[in-house]
Amino acid sequence: MAIVYGGDYNPEQWPRETWAEDMRLMREAGVNRVSVGIFSWALFEPEEGRYEFAWFDEVLDLLAANGIEACLATPTASPPPWFAATYPEAVMVDADGRQLTHGSRQGFDPSSDVYIAKALQIAEKIAERYADHPAVGLWHLHNEYGCHNTRSYTKAATAKFRTWLRDRYGDLDGLNAAWGTAFWSQAYSSWDQVYAPLPTPTIPNPGHVVDWKRFSSWQLVQNYRAEAAVIRKYSDKPMTTNFMTGSHPEIDLWEFSGAVDIVSTDHYLAGEDPQAHVNLGFAADYARSLGAGKPWILMEHSTSAVNWQGRNRAKAPREMLRNSLAHFARGADAIMFFQWRASKQGAEKWHSGMVPHAGTDSKIWREVCELGATLKSLAEVEGSRVQAETAILWDFPNAWAQEHEARPTNEFTAQGIFDAYYAALWRAGITADVAEPEGDLSKYKFVVVPAVYLLSRKGAENLRQFVNGGGTVLVTPYSGIADETDTVYLGGYPGAFRDVVGVRSEEFYPLIGGRVELASGGHGTIWSEAAEPAGAEVRDTYADGTPAWLVNRFGAGTAHYLTTFPDPDTLDRIVAAAAVDAGVAAVAEAPVGVEVVRRAHDDGRSWLFCINHTDADATVKAAGVLIDVPAGEVVVHREHA
Ligand code: GAL
Secondary structure, X not given: OOOEEEEEEOHHHOOHHHHHHHXXXXXXXXXXXXXXXXXXXXXXXXXXXXXXXXXXXXXXXXXXXXXXXXXXXXXXXXXXXXXXXXXHHHEOEOOOOOEOOOOOOOOEOOOOHHHHHHHHHHHHHHHHHHOOOOOEEEEXXXXXXXXXXXXXXXXXXXXXXXXXXXXXXXXXXXXXXHHOOOHHHOOOOOHHHOOOOOOOOOOOOHHHHHHHHHHHHHHHHHHHHHHHHHHHOOOOOOEEOEEOOOOOOOOOHHHHHOOOOOOEEEOOOOOOOOXXXXXXXHHHHHHHHHOOOOOEEEEEOOOOOOOOOOOOOOOOOOHHHHHHHHHHHOOEEEEEEOOOEOOOOOOOOOOOOOEOOOOOOOHHXXXXXXXXXXXXXXXXXXXXXXXXXXXXXXXXXXXXXXOOOOOOOOOOOHHHHXXXXXXXXXXXXXXXXXXXXXXXXXXXXXXXEOOOOEXXXXXXXXXXXXXXXXXXXXXXXXXXXXXXXXXXXOOOEOOOOHHHHOEEEEEEXXXXXXXXXXXXXXXXXXXXXXXXXXXXXEEEEEOOOOEEEEEEEEOOEEEXXXXXXXXXXXXXXXXXXXXXXXXXXXXXXXXXXXXXXXXXXXXXXXXXEEEEOOOOOEEEEEOOEEEEEOOOOEEEEEOOO
């Protein structure tokens, strides 16, 4: 099998003469799959109930004739103008209560029954007509669920929210208890009093807001499931939808990933961040973890600039190759782009494509062809796995709960802390999975718990078992503080697992000056707390003697607990010490900025991907072998005979 290579193909933006050239260029670049139909609803159904598919028959026939597989989309992310004009109540209302209008994309209300019915109708028409077309290899449902409309505050959404809450809590007593409505006279006496949380004069009820976020995420998963059920009537080919693992924490992907046949994701580099390749690593590791380690699809990334970041820089020469191979190294078996041909009109005309505005005499096109050839030469890597003995926890309700405005400090977010600890693992060269607190941790030796403030009793017990059984955890401040209803665990922090970390804190002291010196020479940032060891050994302190880093033996395992967020160098030292306790090591010895990841087949064949993100030539040392990796280049080192 060849590694999948391609991108979103939007032929409707171009005259027919261009289609023939597209086929020729796709073959030249080694493209073997394209996603089609994503934004074609208005052409498929120009007026409600009138369908025009002849043009698209031609597109699919052309692809089949050229040996290019279609990843066929349902176009339900962008309803045509007639939809909003006919069903204005099905258009989304934003968090400020503003009724939005047509004129962009993804403006529908995910809870709207009219929207759902219309989406299922067009999905069914497409499935009926094309399920057996020889070009069709898999299904691409919708596009980036919730990218612009995760939370829509319509009457329809309120009605469904009430039903969802009844299912969750059974009755109003359950709801009132979970949300702590005894506070501020908020007790509900009828379901009609419960609304989507539109703006309030002051701090809203945190339980209400978190449940609304849970509901909104759940609704989108239902929308996917409904489309999938329709397609399944006609086709047994795999179905997916493109997640946004690096950037969009508004949909619970642990829940959503259970609905797809294969995980796919989109990733865009933050062009202004010189360390953006670290976020790429996270997005890729996360996609792999959502599929329990199985190879996944990189459905979209960019050949060069995007158009939505303020200052949209073009990628440096060879940067796109490094990006693509970094995804491949971390388990993607399909490397695809948004989009095949850069548009000359419309909202995304300043977004790069595989065929740029400049045409084929260009850096982009030469690299696109080079990448196609490189992937072809790596065909035997397909299907191999990335092994990780380390996991870093991510939980959506935790992140949502920390968006609440009234908290000990608003100087960090769950995502920000996660990113800092993921980056430390990246710098250490330790390959990590992303795991959910309640997930199976048995295959890991080392688990990082980055500001998992909201931790269910089940999640706390899971971590307790993990450490008790011999695992090592590194726990940051503001972890294990509240349960799944956002109710604080009493008796001293971190109440979910004081016994595991061997520490008890009575109060938090966010750092007014932003910094606390550490006895070891580094410093802490943002946070400090009045922690007392309750069994743990103190490894580092603030200058006044308050513990900063504590280590506790619990059962057969070890818990490292921090009471501040250390500066990066100090954090690197702590991660290194915890990794030693855990018995995990870097994949290879490599200079700073050189990424090394291993992919291996069960039969022992393995490859080391060495990606040099620096301007200097580097040498990587792995299992006694020295591998030269020129500046800015990727070297794929075959380890087996
Ligand atoms: C994605 C989307 C694509 C395109 C791309 C631009 O979010 O799925 O359709 O808009 O971003 O970066």
